[in-house]
Amino acid sequence: MIDIHLLERRWIKYKIKRLIPYVVAILGIGAGLITLLYSVNQNDVTPPPPIKQEIPLVKITPKPDIAEEVIAIVPPPTLQQPRAVAAPIAVARPTPAETSVAWKPKALPSPKENIPVPLSIPKNTPLVAVSATFSTPVVVPPNSQNKPISIKQNSTTFDIHEIEDRFKNNSNPHLGLYIARYHYDNGNYSEAYNYALKTNAINNTLEESWLIFAKSLVKLGRTEQAKKTLQLYISQSNSEGAKSLLNNLTKEDEK
Amino acid sequence: MDHSLFSKPRDLFLDIVNPRDYVQIDSVSHMYQNLKASVQKPLKMILLYGKPGTGKSMLLHKLHHDLSKHQKVFMIDIPIIDEGDFLRVLAQKIYGYVNREAITLTDFLELSTAVNYPQSPIVLLDEAQLYSALLMEKIRLISDARALKFVITLHKTEDEDIIAKEHFQTRIWESIELQNASCEELKIYIQKKLLKANCFDVANMFNEKNIKLISKLTKGNYRETNKLLFSLFSLYTWYEKNTPSKIKYNALKPKYIEMAGIQTGLLRD
Numbered sequence: 001m002i003d004i005h006l007l008e009r010r011w012i013k014y015k016i017k018r019l020i021p022y023v024v025a026i027l028g029i030g031a032g033l034i035t036l037l038y039s040v041n042q043n044d045v046t047p048p049p050p051i052k053q054e055i056p057l058v059k060i061t062p063k064p065d066i067a068e069e070v071i072a073i074v075p076p077p078t079l080q081q082p083r084a085v086a087a088p089i090a091v092a093r094p095t096p097a098e099t100s101v102a103w104k105p106k107a108l109p110s111p112k113e114n115i116p117v118p119l120s121i122p123k124n125t126p127l128v129a130v131s132a133t134f135s136t137p138v139v140v141p142p143n144s145q146n147k148p149i150s151i152k153q154n155s156t157t158f159d160i161h162e163i164e165d166r167f168k169n170n171s172n173p174h175l176g177l178y179i180a181r182y183h184y185d186n187g188n189y190s191e192a193y194n195y196a197l198k199t200n201a202i203n204n205t206l207e208e209s210w211l212i213f214a215k216s217l218v219k220l221g222r223t224e225q226a227k228k229t230l231q232l233y234i235s236q237s238n239s240e241g242a243k244s245l246l247n248n249l250t251k252e253d254e255k
Numbered sequence: 256m257d258h259s260l261f262s263k264p265r266d267l268f269l270d271i272v273n274p275r276d277y278v279q280i281d282s283v284s285h286m287y288q289n290l291k292a293s294v295q296k297p298l299k300m301i302l303l304y305g306k307p308g309t310g311k312s313m314l315l316h317k318l319h320h321d322l323s324k325h326q327k328v329f330m331i332d333i334p335i336i337d338e339g340d341f342l343r344v345l346a347q348k349i350y351g352y353v354n355r356e357a358i359t360l361t362d363f364l365e366l367s368t369a370v371n372y373p374q375s376p377i378v379l380l381d382e383a384q385l386y387s388a389l390l391m392e393k394i395r396l397i398s399d400a401r402a403l404k405f406v407i408t409l410h411k412t413e414d415e416d417i418i419a420k421e422h423f424q425t426r427i428w429e430s431i432e433l434q435n436a437s438c439e440e441l442k443i444y445i446q447k448k449l450l451k452a453n454c455f456d457v458a459n460m461f462n463e464k465n466i467k468l469i470s471k472l473t474k475g476n477y478r479e480t481n482k483l484l485f486s487l488f489s490l491y492t493w494y495e496k497n498t499p500s501k502i503k504y505n506a507l508k509p510k511y512i513e514m515a516g517i518q519t520g521l522l523r524d
Contacts, residue, residue, distance in 0.1 A: 002486075002518065004493050011514045014524040 167195075173203035180212045189219040207239050214245060223249060259495050264457045265488030267448055268481045272312045272332075274320035278447045280440050286431055287314055293429045294322065294377060294406065299398035304409040305433030308478030311408040314433070315379050318406065327376035334385040341390060349376045349403065360393050367402035375404045383407035435475030442466045444477065445484065456504065457488075465507045472512070472521045479521060487515035 160182055167175040176199030184192035196213035199206060210233045217226035230246040233239060267276075293301050303311050312332065319330040329348045335341040339357020346352040346363055350370045358366075380386070386394070398405050411432070436444060442461070449458035473479035490511050494501050516522035 002489055002493060004490070004497075007490075007514050007518055010517050010524040011510065014513065014517055014522060017524070 167198075171202055173199045173206060173209070176202060177206055177209045177212070180209060180216075184212050184216060189216045192216040193220060205237070207237065207241055210237075210239070211241055211245055214242070218249065223253070259492045260456060261488040261491035261495060263452060264449055264454045265485055265492055267452050267454070268484040268488065270478060270481045270485070272316050274313070274316040276448070277313060277317045278444050278451070280436070280443050280447075282434070282436075282440060283310060283314070286433060287317065290314065290318060290406070290431055291321070293431070294318070294404070296429070299401070299404065299428060300395070301404075301406045301428070302409060302430040303406060303433065304411045304430060306435065306476070307410050308476035309433035309435055310477050311410075311433055312381050313477070315381055315406065315408055319379055322377060326374045327372055328379065329376065330379040330381070332379075332381040334380070334382050336385065336387065336390075338387075338390050338393060342393075345378065345403070349378070360396065363397070364400055364402060367397075367400070375401060377404045377406060380405060380407040382410070384409050436470075436477060436480075437475060438467060438470040441470050441473070441475055441480060444480070445469070460504065460507050462506050464509065465512060468509055468512050472516045479519070482519045483512070483515050483521060486518045487512055490515055490518075 160179065163175060163182075164179055166172075167179055176195050180192045180195035180199055183189070183195060192212055193216035196209050196216060199209040200213060203209075210229070214226040214230050214233075217223070217229065227246060227249055230242045230249070234242045234246065290301070290303065303314060305311055315330065316332075319328055322328045327349060329345070331344070335344055337357075339359075342358050342360065342363045343354060343356070346354065346358055346366055350366050352358075352366055380394075383391070394405060394407075397403050442463075445461060445466070446458050449455075469480060469483060473483055487507070491502065494511075513522060517524050
């Protein structure tokens with residue numbers, strides 16, 4: 001006589017025994033995959049995208065037509081101040097020779113002197129960036145050393161999304177500028193516009209960011225808005241690049 | 256009275272060798288025709304060998320069943336180990352010589368010359384690996400004297416190659432090896448057996464997956480297949496009686512096949 005209940009229990013035991021190797025194998029594969037993914041992530045994090053940043057020598061010049069209270073607190077026109085910029089990642093330091101020649105570190109203006117300079121915004125300008133206030137005096141790079149902040153990407157396997165994430169985390173304006181430039185170069189003008197806008201909101205002294213912002217607007221068909229933005233920026237910074245771009249836009253309009 | 260749908264199929268797979276249950280499968284049928292042809296030749300000994308459960312005994316019984324209609328055939332399916340008894344039983348069954356005492360080989364050969372048959376009587380020996388070498392030597396002498404023709408079956412095991420032994424090597428004139436059934440052959444075997452007994456509904460329950468599982472468990476061994484299916488239909492009989500809702504009549508449940516495998520020792524839990 002067959003004891004069915006005992007046989008069913010034995011069958012369950014048999015099935016469990018039979019499944020154990022599969023479960024172990026699946027767990028092993030899962031653990032292996034997790035380890036692999038983890039190590040891949042680690043590798044991605046450990047060597048950050050090698051961005052070489054050249055620190056420009058900047059000259060703080062007063063703006064002749066700036067508001068009176070601004071003039072009062074802006075350092076004298078001859079004052080040259082190096083502007084140390086916090087790099088988000090590996091920074092290519094200047095060579096000793098460059099440092100000895102160009103760098104004469106002086107104390108930055110005290111925080112009390114950093115009175116925000118509000119930009120007057122036309123009412124029909126819907127830009128957020130324009131409404132941002134300048135928290136530092138307008139910085140104009142000298143013509144002779146008009147080297148824009150450049151971030152050079154050496155790796156071909158870099159991921160723009162990773163840099164975007166980093167920018168979200170640390171709000172470094174140089175990263176923002178880099179991303180804006182990247183998108184502009186790749187024809188993604190709305191993204192370039194957005195990142196330039198964000199960058200300007202964080203740091204409104206980066207000329208290239210303003211230029212990318214304006215050029216993106218032009219590419220997006222909002223030339224008038226680009227012109228107004230450039231005019232505003234020129235009024236604050238006397239940027240030659242901005243002037244040149246504005247002239248070009250005006251000439252094109254006249255044509 | 257058992258009215259279960261599965262009781263009849265269950266009894267079909269009882270491990271009993273009955274030539275009427277012989278199921279004709281292509282390869283086995285071919286072997287059988289070879290065997291029958293060999294028996295008609297003036298050979299002394301014919302060897303039928305293979306692994307246990309490959310159908311040697313069934314084939315021998317079938318041969319006995321078919322040949323006994325035309326000529327003198329005697330089958331010894333349970334080996335008679337004692338030499339005197341062996342010869343005495345042969346003398347009685349073949350020549351009708353009744354003697355309570357054991358007889359010698361010389362007596363037996365004299366007896367064989369005294370009785371003439373139009374065709375040499377055939378002796379079918381099952382499980383010949385159980386006979387001693389001495390007795391096998393005497394069997395050889397009897398066949399050499401053309402007193403009798405022997406068809407013997409042997410288990411071919413992994414451990415010992417009996418066929419390699421001298422008395423088989425030198426005396427066997429024809430040997431036929433039986434193999435385990437392939438998956439397809441096993442399917443035909445099961446289906447034919449069920450259909451022969453008019454178990455159409457149950458025969459229809461076997462699908463390819465079921466057959467593959469059965470073949471995997473039994474490795475094509477007919478005896479193991481019989482045991483497994485007997486156990487399987489015993490389970491079905493129980494379920495049909497106690498929990499009929501668990502039975503699906505369109506296919507066999509692999510679970511029940513595996514349970515039958517555990518029950519018969521083909522699977523270890």
